Amino acid sequence: xxxxxxxxxxxxxxxxxxxxxxxxxxxxxxxxxxxxxxxxxxxxxxxxxxxxxxxxxxxxxxxxxxxxxxxxxxxxxxxxxxxxxxxxxxxxxxxxxxxxxxxxxxxxxxxxxxxxxxxxxxxxxxxxxxxxxxxxxxxxxxxxxxxxxxxxxxxxxxxxxxxxxxxxxxxxxxxxxxxxxxxxxxxxxxxxxxxxxxxxxxxxxxxxxxxxxxxxxxxxxxxxxxxxxxxxxxxxxxxxxxxxxx
Amino acid sequence: xxxxxxxxxxxxxxxxxxxxxxxxxxxxxxxxxxxxxxxxxxxxxxxxxxxxxxxxxxxxxxxxxxxxxxxxxxxxxxxxxxxxxxxxxxxxxxxxxxxxxxxxxxxxxxxxxxxxxxxxxxxxxxxxxxxxxxxxxxxxxxxxxxxxxxxxxxxxxxxxxxxxxxxxxxxxxxxxxxxxxxxxxxxxxxxxxxxxxxxxxxxxxxxxxxxxx
Numbered sequence: 064x065x066x067x068x069x070x071x072x073x074x075x076x077x078x079x080x081x082x083x084x085x086x087x088x089x090x091x092x093x094x095x096x097x098x099x100x101x102x103x104x105x106x107x108x109x110x111x112x113x114x115x116x117x118x119x120x121x122x123x124x125x126x127x128x129x130x131x132x133x134x135x136x137x138x139x140x141x142x143x144x145x146x147x148x149x150x151x152x153x154x155x156x157x158x159x160x161x162x163x164x165x166x167x168x169x170x171x172x173x174x175x176x177x178x179x180x181x182x183x184x185x186x187x188x189x190x191x192x193x194x195x196x197x198x199x200x201x202x203x204x205x206x207x208x209x210x211x212x213x214x215x216x217x218x219x220x221x222x223x224x225x226x227x228x229x230x231x232x233x234x235x236x237x238x239x240x241x242x243x244x245x246x247x248x249x250x251x252x253x254x255x256x257x258x259x260x261x262x263x264x265x266x267x268x269x270x271x272x273x274x275x276x277x278x279x280x281x282x283x284x285x286x287x288x289x290x291x292x293x294x295x296x297x298x299x300x301x302x303x304x305x306x307x308x309x
Numbered sequence: 310x311x312x313x314x315x316x317x318x319x320x321x322x323x324x325x326x327x328x329x330x331x332x333x334x335x336x337x338x339x340x341x342x343x344x345x346x347x348x349x350x351x352x353x354x355x356x357x358x359x360x361x362x363x364x365x366x367x368x369x370x371x372x373x374x375x376x377x378x379x380x381x382x383x384x385x386x387x388x389x390x391x392x393x394x395x396x397x398x399x400x401x402x403x404x405x406x407x408x409x410x411x412x413x414x415x416x417x418x419x420x421x422x423x424x425x426x427x428x429x430x431x432x433x434x435x436x437x438x439x440x441x442x443x444x445x446x447x448x449x450x451x452x453x454x455x456x457x458x459x460x461x462x463x464x465x466x467x468x469x470x471x472x473x474x475x476x477x478x479x480x481x482x483x484x485x486x487x488x489x490x491x492x493x494x495x496x497x498x499x500x501x502x503x504x505x506x507x508x509x510x511x512x513x514x515x516x517x518x519x520x521x522x
Contacts, residue, residue: 092361092398093384094377118440124384148436151339164435172437175360176402176444183399194406196444199478201430232378244379244395248361251397280397301377304384 068236070268070289074104077261077288081110081226084141088116088182088224088257089131090250093124094301096242098228100263100292103129103299105139105228112141116182116224118175118249119147120159125305132158140168144222146175172202179252181222186255186285191220227257230292231281234262235269238286239279247280254285261288265300314511315458315487315504323348324485324502325414325453329355333411334404336360336445339383341455342414357381358410360441362401365393382441405441406448412482413449415442417456419471420484422518424493426454427473437474446477458486458515467491467498468517488512497521 071077078101081087087105091097106129115131120143122132134140136158143159148170150157162168173181174196184192193216197203207218229250232243240262242250254260260281268291292298316324322344329335329345331353337343346357346368357366359382366381367388375386396404404410417428426446430437446452456466467484483501484491489512490502497519500509513520 093380095361095380096378146440147438149430149434149438151438151440160436170436172439174439174443175398175441176405179398179402195447196406198447199475200443201474202439202443242395244376244389245359245361245363246378247395247397249398252399303375303377303386 069238069287070236070291074100074263074290075107077101077290078104078108081105081108083110084112085110085225086114086116087226087228088249088253090227090229090248090253092118092245092248094128094304095244096230096246096248096250097128097130097301098230098263099129099299100290101228101261102133106133106137109139111139113139114142114144115140116144116178116222118145118178120145120157120170122158123150123155126302128299128302135159135162135168142169142171144171144173144178146173146178148172174202177219178222179249181219182224182249182252182256185221185223186252189221191218193217194219222256224253224257225259227253227260229254229260229262229281231262232265233269233274234264234289235271235274235283236289237271238262238283238289239274240281240286241274241278242280251281254281259288260286261290262286263290263292265292267291315489315507317487319344319347320504321455321485321487324490325455325483326350328453328483329353329412334358334409336405336410336413336449337382338413338415338442341416343381343383345414358401358404360401362396362398363387363389363393364396364404365390402441402444405444408448408450410445410449412451412453413445414453414455415445417454417466417476418473419466419468420454420456420481420493421468421471422493422496422498423470424479424481425471425475426477426481427471427475429476430474432473442476446480451482452480454481454484456484456486458488465515465517469496488515491520494521
């Protein structure tokens with residue numbers, strides 16, 4: 064693959080080499096920024112024993128889109144690391160819950176800001192950090208804390224990724240990325256935390272030099288493969304959320 | 310779902326929103342707290358922050374006006390106000406941990422008079438839903454809670470000590486329920502406001518710890 068052209072022809076080709084046991088981060092917060100097409104390709108590729116990092120375990124939104132829940136249902140997942148391992152509404156049951164309660168999948172529940180910062184730290188060469196978040200809670204039990212300037216902080220470790228799957232709005236062939244609105248969310252920190260970042264992109268991929276350097280959100284040095292998302296129905300795009308009946 | 314007595318859901322949110330001061334940066338949690346954005350607070354201007362990095366979002370987008378790549382913390386398609394900005398998730402939580410959020414408004418299962426509250430895990434569940442709640446609770450300058458005063462089977466949600474796993478300790482500034490507005494005061498709640506038609510005796514009967522007038 065040329066250093067100057069990271070564009071690959073298909074999602075299948077982009078995820079072909081992902082091995083069993085890989086740790087993969089998925090950008091996305093609700094629909095925006097979620098790499099639905101790469102997730103669907105990974106479900107078809109079939110790698111197993113995966114550790115998945117994302118905001119939620121998926122499957123909560125209508126219409127259902129390919130997300131972590133699909134990979135869990137597919138039997139491809141050993142562990143998830145998420146800020147939600149249950150629904151925000153206690154009465155809602157997620158697809159993930161059945162597998163988790165049966166002990167078929169492990170979960171590490173991490174506060175959302177800590178999750179983002181653990182990946183930011185991994186990308187920034189910081190092995191661990193102290194945060195005030197979760198001090199005094201069940202999550203801090205038995206773990207290292209330290210009082211600094213009179214306040215107690217919890218030690219959290221960096222979370223490096225083997226792969227990051229991200230979705231961006233615009234890219235050039237070198238992999239410089241620009242996001243649109245809340246599409247950005249976890250994507251930039253995941254791209255920096257990963258050894259290999261694979262991006263699915265809304266717009267036609269531009270020639271190198273066509274993006275203004277000041278408009279780049281994720282520099283191409285962090286991005287390794289790019290796939291243009293085809294128009295629907297072949298490509299998957301964010302949908303308007305259907306409100307569930309309460 | 311809503312309590313039969315006192316304020317309805319919107320009125321509970323209104324009572325909290327009336328605490329907002331001009332220029333505050335406010336984070337509204339999913340569900341009941343989003344109703345705070347409907348409240349008329351006169352000429353005061355509040356900047357709404359969402360965990361996914363949106364600073365300065367406006368009302369829910371009308372039909373046909375939605376940008377499907379723009380949502381608030383609840384996944385609703387919102388609009389942007391003039392002057393809005395977008396940052397990534399690590400920066401969004403740097404804003405939170407860095408102390409820039411003047412107030413966060415959240416729902417909860419329980420609030421204790423020592424300022425603890427619980428809103429991420431129900432009894433007997435293996436999983437939980439923390440989201441940004443622990444970061445916001447630990448680091449926002451004020452933590453406002455909106456919740457029904459009692460459970461559906463009549464047990465108090467305002468208690469001496471939380472029975473459920475806490476989200477943060479000693480952080481709650483004010484709790485609005487259908488019966489009124491209450492301030493944790495150590496070993497008791499202090500009444501800041503009673504909903505119309507609600508008496509102090511009724512509040513005391515429905516609360517799991519002492520209530521000061």
